Amino acid sequence: MTMFSLVVKNLLTRRARSILTASAVAIGVMTVVALGVLTFSLRETAISILRTGKADFTVAQEGVSDLLYSALDVGDLQRISAHPEVESAIGVLVATVDLDDEHPLFLELGLEPEGLEEFGVRVVDGRRYAADAENEVMLGYRIAADLDKGVGDSIDIDDSAFEVVGLFATGQVFGDSAAMMPLRPLQARERKPGALTLAFVRVDPSADIESLRTAIEDESPQLATVRTESDFGRVDRNLALLNAANFGGSILALLIGAVGVMNTTLLSFFERTREFGVLRAIGWSRRRLLVLVVGEALIVSLFGAGAGVGLGFAAVAFLERLPDLLGVFRPEFTSAVFGRALGFAFGMTFLGALYPALRAVRLLPIEAVRHE
Amino acid sequence: MSDLAQPMIEVFDVAKDYDHGTIRALDGVSLTVDRGEFVAVTGRSGCGKSTLLHLLAALDRPSRGRIVVDGRDLVQRGDLDEFRRREIGLVFQLHHLLAHLDATENLEVAMMGTHRRRAEKRVRALELLDAVDLGARATMRPPRLSGGERQRLAIARALVNEPGILLADEPTGALDTRSIDSVLALFRRIRDERGTTIVLVTHDPTVSAATDRIVEMRDGRIVDRGVSTA
Structure with a gap:
């Protein structure tokens, strides 16, 4: 048995909790993808007016x-x-x-x-x-x-x-x-x-x-x-507002996702206190335990990120059909948006799993073994 | 290199307090256990025998005194994870096996962090399962095993890294008579074949009678160190 197979086994054993955690990540990633694509596409639409002229x-x-x-x-x-x-x-x-x-x-x-x-x-x-x-x-x-x-x-x-x-x-x-x-x-x-x-x-x-x-x-x-895209905000404050809204919305999504991850990870921690204590009692180091907890969170976040990107596509398809956006919103799915979404997924997981993981590694084996 | 003439476990005037000194669980306990000795620590519930075992396992630290295991003072050691992984094996009353892993995997988890290769770990786990008569249960999860089988699996887990000491906290407390006999026979076999030092905490006189020496505790103190019958 390897650490990876143990991580996978742990996640599959607690399927409902894993799915809930992945859902929290997915919703956050969906928000980031949808906001990112919306902002990028609207900005591209606006900027292409300037590019049309082939001017200096x-x-x-x-x-x-x-x-x-x-x-x-x-x-x-x-x-x-x-x-x-x-x-x-x-x-x-x-x-x-x-x-x-x-x-x-x-x-x-x-x-x-x-x-x-x-x-x-x-x-x-x-x-x-x-x-x-x-x-x-x-x-x-x-x-x-x-x-x-x-x-x-x-x-x-x-x-x-x-x-x-x-x-x-x-x-x-x-x-x-x-x-x-x-x-x-x-x-x-x-x-x-x-x-x-x-x-x-x-x-x-x-x-x-x-x-x-x-x-x-x-x-x-x-x-x-x-002359450059960065100059664009000087003549179109909507774009600056849009960028700010995107940034704010993404931060909120990050926090909400992180709280979701923390909630489920913390519940899992309380549920598994004895298990962690037993692992410490049979010689697992704090570092090994940390790898286990963070590894589980990372695998979940990967699945959450994948589902979130899919949901992001669906959300963008929905936005594209909104009457207010018809004609001005031509979605462009750039690698940067997906890279950012993945970064957010890991960020969410890291923030959400940090506290439970630290509690797990600070656990005294004797307290955990006695835990009912 | 271990000095074979030196006792395996030496406890010097150990005290353990809880709740900022308001509760004294151990008070001036001193004890010596020789290599390969099979010792039972007995006494009524709350007399401090489990606390002593937890201190020997480095799961907790004494409030006072020294515990020397195989020549090394536990209080001075910074590598207690390593100590628990390699030098001792722990058996709990309620076995504390991981319910979602099968018997083989429960042993492999205990070998994580050792330098054995994956295939070696698997072979080692299967060998040990055979040794505790659980070879046919290798792919079964603990909830599907009987009480006695679970405890034998817990003993196999404790032995998986070939420790010199086996510490068992009421290992027969939740077993029926037949299972108690098989577990005790297994302990004796381990001591005889491997020379493992075994300290077993029990309140059951029939269990303690099966060991080489009985150490009796009362109110946090040792009242009788017993005489080895080995």
């Missing part, structure tokens, strides 16, 4: 609660363009519209047709829209396939009929699931004349990007430049 950096209004609420104007764009280091600056108006039940947050991007190429848009079928065309639209090839639309078809957006004049690809899932149309008609329809949401800036390769960002922010303090 993006300019938005500083401190808005949501990136889509960012408000720039043509004057801001002109000031940015005036910097000699700027090769191009493209203003984009981003709006959302409830297209249908499946696409409640359908994204519309308004930009001048001459900026399309610079913006990283490749027309894969048909042609570009005209600069002032009020009823022409290009669809990303993904949404076109999803809606079963092609060049020449008509599409109703916000009670207006548009002709699909072309299909485009950007290399970004988010962009390829949007519609693009001329800037001014979209500004008019949104009742935001001269308004922009974001400016995508390309910089002369010989210029110092960081100096330029500083210069733009000094010149227009209401603006923030975004």
Whole structure:
């Protein structure tokens, strides 16, 4: 008999308790996986708006609660363009519209047709829209396939009929699931004349990007430049809140899971006091006993983690179907999320098993043997 | 290396107090047990005989005095786990076997921490089960064994690491007459074949009569050290 086989035998003997402990871990892991995937996917969705533009950096209004609420104007764009280091600056108006039940947050991007190429848009079928065309639209090839639309078809957006004049690809899932149309008609329809949401800036390769960002922010303090994902929180406080909620929720899940593990492990300790005492009496060292108790907890946590990941998948599938998240939540199961979940499972188990394990090893054999 | 002329167990003026000295379980106990001796410690319930056995097994520490086992003072030793694993074997009245493990596994658990390989442990366990007439019960769990068989299994567990001393606390207390006879015969065989020193605590005169020497205790003191009949 090895220590491992003894651990397994002990767990199988107390099946109900093992299952309860694994359930506590599973619920914690499920929460961590679901929150992690939700946060990561929402952040990716938001950040992919910025990535769509293939720019060196993006300019938005500083401190808005949501990136889509960012408000720039043509004057801001002109000031940015005036910097000699700027090769191009493209203003984009981003709006959302409830297209249908499946696409409640359908994204519309308004930009001048001459900026399309610079913006990283490749027309894969048909042609570009005209600069002032009020009823022409290009669809990303993904949404076109999803809606079963092609060049020449008509599409109703916000009670207006548009002709699909072309299909485009950007290399970004988010962009390829949007519609693009001329800037001014979209500004008019949104009742935001001269308004922009974001400016995508390309910089002369010989210029110092960081100096330029500083210069733009000094010149227009209401603006923030975004180059990396870590900058993103400056222009989208929702993301910071989401990250904080994810962190807080995960910590709570860790604590709740740990209390669950501790509860069952402690009950097991009281139930097995004599057994531990007998093992000490026949020569088991404190360390060996600790390995036994922690080993049992670790095996349980592994099973709990596995079940928790499965439940996490189910929870994410459920969240994906929530009407409020349709269209903005495209789950991405990254290895980091699973790594974190596994870490949490072990963390939960370690925290939960620590106290009972320490009590077990501090037990005096004579007290345990006398224990009734 | 053990000095064969030296007694196996020497107890010098040992006292044991509980509850901050309000209860004195042992008071000035001194005792010597020779190598290979089979000794019974008797006395009424509460006279301190089990306390003495627990001190000999290093399950507890004396409040005063010294206990020297095989030439080494237990109070000075820092490796009491090792002492319990290798140098003594313990048998309890209620056997305290692990109910979810079979007879072989109960013996193997006691060998964990020794340098034997897994296969060697299995062979050793099966040999010992044969030696205590439990070879046919190797895969049975303790709840399926009779009282006498459980106690024989507990004795096998105590012997599994080939200790020089066997300490048994009322090992026949829960057995019927037939089982008592078989357990006592087993103790005698162990002493005769292996030269194991055996200290057995009992309040049953028929059990103590089967040993080499009877040490009688009363109110925490030894009142009669007995004379060896070996």
